[in-house]
Amino acid sequence: MQEFKETISFIQNYYNTKEFIPLHEPRFHGNEKKYVMDAVESTFVSSVGAYVDKFEEMMEVISRTNKAIAVVNGTSGLQVALRLAGVSAGDEVITQALTFVATANAIAYNNAQPVFLDVDLDTMGLSPVAVENFLEEYGEIRGEACYNKKTNKKIAACLPMHTFGFPVKIEELLKICKKWKIPFVEDAAESLGSYYKDKPTGSFGELGVFSFNGNKIVTSGGGGAIVTNNLELGKKAKYLTTTAKKPHSYEYVHDELGYNYRMPNLNAALACAQLENLDIFLSKKRKLAENYAKFFENTNIKFKKEVPCTKANYWLMAVELENMEQRDLFLKTTNEAKVMTRPIWQLMYKLPMYRNCFKDEQKNAEFLEDRIVNISSSVPLK
Numbered sequence: 001m002q003e004f005k006e007t008i009s010f011i012q013n014y015y016n017t018k019e020f021i022p023l024h025e026p027r028f029h030g031n032e033k034k035y036v037m038d039a040v041e042s043t044f045v046s047s048v049g050a051y052v053d054k055f056e057e058m059m060e061v062i063s064r065t066n067k068a069i070a071v072v073n074g075t076s077g078l079q080v081a082l083r084l085a086g087v088s089a090g091d092e093v094i095t096q097a098l099t100f101v102a103t104a105n106a107i108a109y110n111n112a113q114p115v116f117l118d119v120d121l122d123t124m125g126l127s128p129v130a131v132e133n134f135l136e137e138y139g140e141i142r143g144e145a146c147y148n149k150k151t152n153k154k155i156a157a158c159l160p161m162h163t164f165g166f167p168v169k170i171e172e173l174l175k176i177c178k179k180w181k182i183p184f185v186e187d188a189a190e191s192l193g194s195y196y197k198d199k200p201t202g203s204f205g206e207l208g209v210f211s212f213n214g215n216k217i218v219t220s221g222g223g224g225a226i227v228t229n230n231l232e233l234g235k236k237a238k239y240l241t242t243t244a245k246k247p248h249s250y251e252y253v254h255d256e257l258g259y260n261y262r263m264p265n266l267n268a269a270l271a272c273a274q275l276e277n278l279d280i281f282l283s284k285k286r287k288l289a290e291n292y293a294k295f296f297e298n299t300n301i302k303f304k305k306e307v308p309c310t311k312a313n314y315w316l317m318a319v320e321l322e323n324m325e326q327r328d329l330f331l332k333t334t335n336e337a338k339v340m341t342r343p344i345w346q347l348m349y350k351l352p353m354y355r356n357c358f359k360d361e362q363k364n365a366e367f368l369e370d371r372i373v374n375i376s377s378s379v380p381l382k
């Protein structure tokens with residue numbers, strides 16, 4: 001209990017306030033107003049405009065990929081990325097149960113079924129061991145694809161998620177997926193600016209998806225981006241997310257089922273200004289993480305640190321409590337003191353719509369679900 005009180009004081013001191021401290025609030029100290037006003041004055045506020053193009057170029061540089069496509073939010077980006085990776089109705093997609101609901105929803109929007117496999121305790125993301133074990137038992141390569149020999153369904157993709165910005169063990173996962181001929185798509189919604197070895201997350205899979213929702217490390221108000229090194233897929237992604245309209249100066253010709261998933265220029269303007277400050281946000285968050293790590297060192301609360309070979313963006317800082325009772329007490333004590341904290345998500349197979357999906361033992365996911373709490377993570381003002 002004393003530790004919880006000291007944690008509250010530490011956070012209040014760090015943010016220099018005794019008022020309500022949210023989990024993660026955006027910071028607009030750069031060109032945000034200027035660019036948004038400029039978009040308004042240009043009259044291009046909607047689905048096309050210079051800021052959309054600029055945003056896509058910036059994202060190509062940041063994610064070190066050949067093509068970035070701005071979309072209306074991360075969830076729709078994931079939906080389209082999965083479709084482009086070859087997921088269709090009746091297929092299965094491997095993912096983790098310890099994730100935000102959008103990961104599973106994007107699979108379901110393609111009328112495919114999530115297969116929930118366990119996570120690693122250190123990364124809190126999809127475990128290569130769990131994937132390997134599942135495939136050894138259920139996988140079968142038929143021609144150029146992998147099938148689940150028990151259900152006879154195609155295992156059409158593997159969709160790991162980089163929890164709170166901590167990269168999963170990408171190389172191991174990629175190796176397994178390659179061996180089993182399973183396309184790899186990254187839910188990098190939380191990990192803009194995170195690296196595995198020397199490469200940005202989101203750039204490893206056939207496609208990767210970022211989110212620019214209001215609570216993410218940088219925001220466009222609402223928005224997302226699909227990235228890929230495959231120019232053919234990139235072109236297709238742009239086409240599908242802009243109603244699948246054949247280029248023509250005045251006629252409407254649509255030749256397949258597309259979506260209106262475009263990011264408005266107004267939002268792209270905000271995103272461009274935010275991306276200009278990404279490096280500052282990343283270094284200030286890293287500093288905060290270092291301070292948290294030092295503070296929690298001699299306590300019974302474990303601060304989650306990046307694992308070897310990775311660089312986390314520390315989007316949401318996370319601590320691990322000793323058990324569920326301690327977690328609940330920590331949540332109650334901090335929130336009562338107006339220092340917002342929040343437990344990690346409920347595992348997906350506990351939600352009514354995913355209750356009947358396949359899951360493995362989930363030992364690590366259950367352990368983390370009972371203990372992990374997010375603490376104040378906004379970019380410090382100092």
Ligand SMILES: *Cc1c(COP(=O)(O)O)cnc(C)c1O
Nearest residue numbers: 073074075100102103189211213
């Ligand atoms: C934020 C997030 C998304 C996408 O969210 P949008 O709000 O649709 O942009 C997807 N997956 C995860 C894990 C997320 O945290």
